Amino acid sequence: EPEVTQTPSHQVTQMGQEVILRCVPISNHLYFYWYRQILGQKVEFLVSFYNNEISEKSEIFDDQFSVERPDGSNFTLKIRSTKLEDSAMYFCASSEPVRPNQPQHFGDGTRLSIL
Amino acid sequence: DAKTTQPTSMDCAEGRAANLPCNHSTISGNEYVYWYRQIHSQGPQYIIHGLKNNETNEMASLIITEDRKSSTLILPHATLRDTAVYYCIVRVTGANSKLTFGKGITLSVRP
Numbered sequence: 459e460p461e462v463t464q465t466p467s468h469q470v471t472q473m474g475q476e477v478i479l480r481c482v483p484i485s486n487h488l489y490f491y492w493y494r495q496i497l498g499q500k501v502e503f504l505v506s507f508y509n510n511e512i513s514e515k516s517e518i519f520d521d522q523f524s525v526e527r528p529d530g531s532n533f534t535l536k537i538r539s540t541k542l543e544d545s546a547m548y549f550c551a552s553s554e555p556v557r558p559n560q561p562q563h564f565g566d567g568t569r570l571s572i573l
Numbered sequence: 574d575a576k577t578t579q580p581t582s583m584d585c586a587e588g589r590a591a592n593l594p595c596n597h598s599t600i601s602g603n604e605y606v607y608w609y610r611q612i613h614s615q616g617p618q619y620i621i622h623g624l625k626n627n628e629t630n631e632m633a634s635l636i637i638t639e640d641r642k643s644s645t646l647i648l649p650h651a652t653l654r655d656t657a658v659y660y661c662i663v664r665v666t667g668a669n670s671k672l673t674f675g676k677g678i679t680l681s682v683r684p
Contacts, residue, residue, distance in 0.1 A: 493672075564619075
């Protein structure tokens with residue numbers, strides 16, 4: 459069964475450094491998402507992306523965050539200058555365009571640890 | 574904020590049916606009910622979704638009340654691998670509308 463893959467599984471970064479989290483969505487999917495989950499807390503929506511544009515973003519997704527689909531297969535989340543509070547699990551998800559309300563399928567996440 | 578209310582936790586015996594309730598009394602006509610689960614720290618796994626009719630797939634059944642104010646996810650024969658946090662989510666109709674997660678219900682399946 460096709461799946462969303464995320465790399466790396468664990469990323470350790472010094473505070474203030476830039477980090478890029480990578481995702482390969484399911485191949486025929488056209489809607490892409492990032493969520494995050496701080497340890498012990500709820501899964502939170504960050505951003506949705508379609509047709510090379512952000513469709514919706516949350517308050518968390520400030521100017522330090524950006525997303526990109528650099529080629530036909532990858533979808534990336536960049537944090538420009540990381541803060542301690544960015545430490546979390548980051549989940550990528552994708553959904554197909556055939557019909558509305560298709561479910562989002564998630565990857566197993568990247569654990570981001572900011573030191 | 575999540576528009577659903579779920580108990581904090583429940584348990585069931587292996588091999589028995591697990592019935593997980595969810596209240597969504599403020600659901601709108603254009604909102605679907607989705608169920609996801611999260612095993613340990615893995616990514617959320619899609620289970621099932623529905624609008625107003627009952628739905629069944631290879632994983633579970635979803636029973637939605639006629640007034641759509643509540644629903645029940647049924648795992649017909651729970652196994653130890655079904656131990657997880659289960660999220661009931663109300664999602665607005667739309668091609669790429671977001672999912673708003675609550676705290677979910679922790680299901681523990683006992684041997």
